[in-house]
Amino acid sequence: MNLRGFSTLLRKELLRFWKVSFQTLLAPLVSTLLYLLVFAQVMSGRAEIYPGVSYREFLVPGLAMMAMLQNSFSNTSSSMIQSKVTGNIVFILLTPLSPLEIFAAYVLAAVARGAAVGTCVWLVSLWFFPRWPAHPVELLLFVLAGNLLAAVLGLIAGIWAEKFDQLAAFQNFLIVPLTFLAGVFYSIHSLPPFWRDLSRFNPFLYMIDGFRHGFFGLSDVAPAESLLIVGASAFALSCVALVLLSRGWRLRH
Amino acid sequence: MPSSPLLQVQDSAATAVPAIRVQGVHKAFGNFQALRGLDLEVRQGEFFALLGPNGAGKTTLINLLAGLTRPDRGVLQILGHDVRSDYKQARRAVGIVPQELVFDPFFTVGETLRLQCGYFGIRPDPAWIGELLENLQLSDKADTNMRALSGGMKRRVLVAQALVHRPAVLVLDEPTAGVDVELRQTLWKFIRRLNAEGQTILLTTHYLEEAQSLCERVAMMKAGRVVALDRTSQLLADHSRPSLTLRLPSGDQPPGDLAGRATLLADGRWRLPLVNFADTEQVLAHCREAGLVVQDLEVGAPDLEEVFVAIMQRSGQ
Numbered sequence: 001m002n003l004r005g006f007s008t009l010l011r012k013e014l015l016r017f018w019k020v021s022f023q024t025l026l027a028p029l030v031s032t033l034l035y036l037l038v039f040a041q042v043m044s045g046r047a048e049i050y051p052g053v054s055y056r057e058f059l060v061p062g063l064a065m066m067a068m069l070q071n072s073f074s075n076t077s078s079s080m081i082q083s084k085v086t087g088n089i090v091f092i093l094l095t096p097l098s099p100l101e102i103f104a105a106y107v108l109a110a111v112a113r114g115a116a117v118g119t120c121v122w123l124v125s126l127w128f129f130p131r132w133p134a135h136p137v138e139l140l141l142f143v144l145a146g147n148l149l150a151a152v153l154g155l156i157a158g159i160w161a162e163k164f165d166q167l168a169a170f171q172n173f174l175i176v177p178l179t180f181l182a183g184v185f186y187s188i189h190s191l192p193p194f195w196r197d198l199s200r201f202n203p204f205l206y207m208i209d210g211f212r213h214g215f216f217g218l219s220d221v222a223p224a225e226s227l228l229i230v231g232a233s234a235f236a237l238s239c240v241a242l243v244l245l246s247r248g249w250r251l252r253h
Numbered sequence: 254m255p256s257s258p259l260l261q262v263q264d265s266a267a268t269a270v271p272a273i274r275v276q277g278v279h280k281a282f283g284n285f286q287a288l289r290g291l292d293l294e295v296r297q298g299e300f301f302a303l304l305g306p307n308g309a310g311k312t313t314l315i316n317l318l319a320g321l322t323r324p325d326r327g328v329l330q331i332l333g334h335d336v337r338s339d340y341k342q343a344r345r346a347v348g349i350v351p352q353e354l355v356f357d358p359f360f361t362v363g364e365t366l367r368l369q370c371g372y373f374g375i376r377p378d379p380a381w382i383g384e385l386l387e388n389l390q391l392s393d394k395a396d397t398n399m400r401a402l403s404g405g406m407k408r409r410v411l412v413a414q415a416l417v418h419r420p421a422v423l424v425l426d427e428p429t430a431g432v433d434v435e436l437r438q439t440l441w442k443f444i445r446r447l448n449a450e451g452q453t454i455l456l457t458t459h460y461l462e463e464a465q466s467l468c469e470r471v472a473m474m475k476a477g478r479v480v481a482l483d484r485t486s487q488l489l490a491d492h493s494r495p496s497l498t499l500r501l502p503s504g505d506q507p508p509g510d511l512a513g514r515a516t517l518l519a520d521g522r523w524r525l526p527l528v529n530f531a532d533t534e535q536v537l538a539h540c541r542e543a544g545l546v547v548q549d550l551e552v553g554a555p556d557l558e559e560v561f562v563a564i565m566q567r568s569g570q
Binding site for chain 2: 002003004005007008009011012015016019020083086087088090091092093094095096097098248252253
């Protein structure tokens with residue numbers, strides 16, 4: 001195991017987003033807060049979704065998780081596509097780093113970015129809605145599992161895409177709809193039966209719902225079931241990403 | 254000043270292992286056959302040139318050695334390590350300077366070198382990095398972002414990146430393209446020193462005078478095959494002769510038998526191939542006897558460009 005190689009690549013990936021933190025941390029924080037302010041204001045008269053949880057509070061974990069998922073996805077996917085398009089991916093491919101080391105470094109850095117964005121959103125939201133999470137350990141597990149899944153998906157998308165517009169299509173037509181339709185703004189119990197059943201096939205639902213359970217102790221789906229589905233999805237996608245890296249698909253010709 | 258430790262000259266047992274071994278390598282991209290059963294061996298400590306026209310397969314071969322491309326079949330080894338089954342050792346043994354001017358715009362020169370060293374599992378050595386920067390005239394750019402460098406400077410950073418993990422074999426894919434004369438000389442002075450200390454150098458270039466002056470052996474490739482491989486001096490002896498270029502009074506032509514050997518150039522001068530340099534006096538004597546006044550004279554040494562053209566034409570069929 002090339003531990004120094006792995007930690008160097010992890011450091012490089014962390015530095016990459018840290019050096020542009022205005023864009024990678026502050027911008028998502030601002031846009032998430034805007035969502036929160038606008039929706040909280042517009043929907044202020046809406047009934048409680050869970051007992052003792054106002055609609056405005058209900059929004060916080062969903063928006064925080066949505067921001068985390070989009071940012072962890074962006075970190076791996078943009079790093080990979082930029083390196084491929086500019087050609088500097090060779091600096092990684094020429095080294096003795098194994099596929100597992102490359103995978104772990106890219107994904108962990110993305111999880112760190114997602115978690116950093118989520119933490120910032122939560123800390124700022126405390127100003128409006130001071131509430132300590134009901135199940136902090138469970139919440140942390142969903143942060144890790146959810147960000148892991150999104151980061152791996154981003155890595156796969158970055159390996160697959162050969163142009164920026166392909167990646168944008170992946171993000172706009174898959175990631176954004178899946179997050180928006182995963183119960184960020186509503187409980188799936190408020191949906192008609194068909195859409196409620198269809199939502200069950202969206203893995204992002206379980207990340208957001210489980211994360212919300214960590215916050216309020218209330219959710220649409222049992223948290224253990226959600227964690228199992230998110231964990232299993234993350235594991236399956238990780239296997240796919242590792243196979244792609246091992247074969248050098250779209251990286252080594 | 255610290256020396257470069259990789260460059261310890263190998264013992265006699267180690268030198269039996271070639272620095273680079275390529276055997277029966279085939280590589281196709283779709284219908285295009287880039288390499289057709291390529292065989293090549295570069296010995297440890299050699300300064301070796303790989304020449305060929307565009308599309309000959311040089312960069313494909315380098316990419317195969319680097320692990321950026323995978324062979325359809327055949328064996329590629331670096332210091333005895335197979336580039337696929339033993340890729341970790343093979344990649345530790347080689348430093349590659351890619352042909353394309355690539356860089357990571359997020360980092361400074363110093364960060365780039367420290368990161369590159371770390372990827373190889375090596376703790377960055379400030380003394381060695383300082384030595385690389387000094388020898389490549391980049392010392393004052395250590396804290397400069399890569400985006401702010403000129404093309405020539407970026408090219409030298411690529412050389413430093415390839416050397417930062419102290420590989421035993423250095424592969425330079427057209428390293429002087431777009432580099433000005435002064436910087437080119439600086440680069441070659443440093444690379445010569447590394448070679449003198451024991452490092453194996455594989456060079457591809459379109460500047461054949463560089464290959465002629467630097468490299469002990471030369472391989473010429475065409476259409477995915479090696480069409481010539483020999484010592485540089487032997488190739489020159491076999492395929493190139495000195496020549497004499499004369500300007501004669503307008504309308505005059507070389508006397509007697511010389512006229513049959515001479516070629517009229519576009520600028521009105523005559524070029525005569527010589528058997529050797531001593532032949533010059535004989536040619537001039539003939540001119541004097543014929544009463545011709547030589548108005549201008551230039552003796553041309555054998556050069557690799559001539560050899561290259563001859564071999565490419567010969568292997569063109």
